[in-house]
Amino acid sequence: MSSTPETGEDPEAAPPGYRTAESMAGEEAVTGFVDSLDPVGGHLADLVIETVFDKLYRRPGLSHPEREMVTLAVLAALGDTESQLTLHLGIAHRLGIAPSKVIEIFAHTSAYAGFPRALNAVETAKQFYGELGVLPLAQNQQAR
Template structure:
């Protein structure tokens, strides 16, 4: 059974970081097959971890980006690059964290992540014009 308060806190944080449009789309695409998984990530990742007071959203965003890049999770990395508009992590932050990824997780992982980040940041700039 879901913890309603944890789910609600998680959903508020998830919306704040990823944006209503992304979360609404994920919610619309939820089926019986993945409903438990969606509750799990909303409560666990967003309600328990992202909602904790120990780090800022910017710091959590940077940690998440570095981990996703290092692990080669390209789709999730792109999503979290887009989310930096809401977390306060800057283009300079992304560049610096990807240099760390190159040293600690490998140049190929950082190379892929730089490509994705450049693409996502360029789309953001185009949309702003």
């Protein structure tokens, strides 16, 4: 949905949800999400992006990092959401949410959603942060 020099499209012509999603997740992540649903679910990608990143993330009351922390907790609690959790770990990272805080969110989630779901979320985070090269977490970075 972003402009390219080749097309000459105006980036402001992109729908607001796409602009917000790209500013938070990056153009590559948004394109990857849309492409993962094509050719049969492109309309679903539009619905998700416009609902979540326009209608929800642009509401007043919570900052983007606060909304992202809620999203991580809910995805962990739901379970079986590894691809969405990985996408939102990327957003959290881009928003400056420390890995130690993410792990603490999952630890807290364990009391309400159960240890298996929290442990699965931690495993997804371990893979994500491992690929970024930020593991092991420094002692002073870990929440205690």
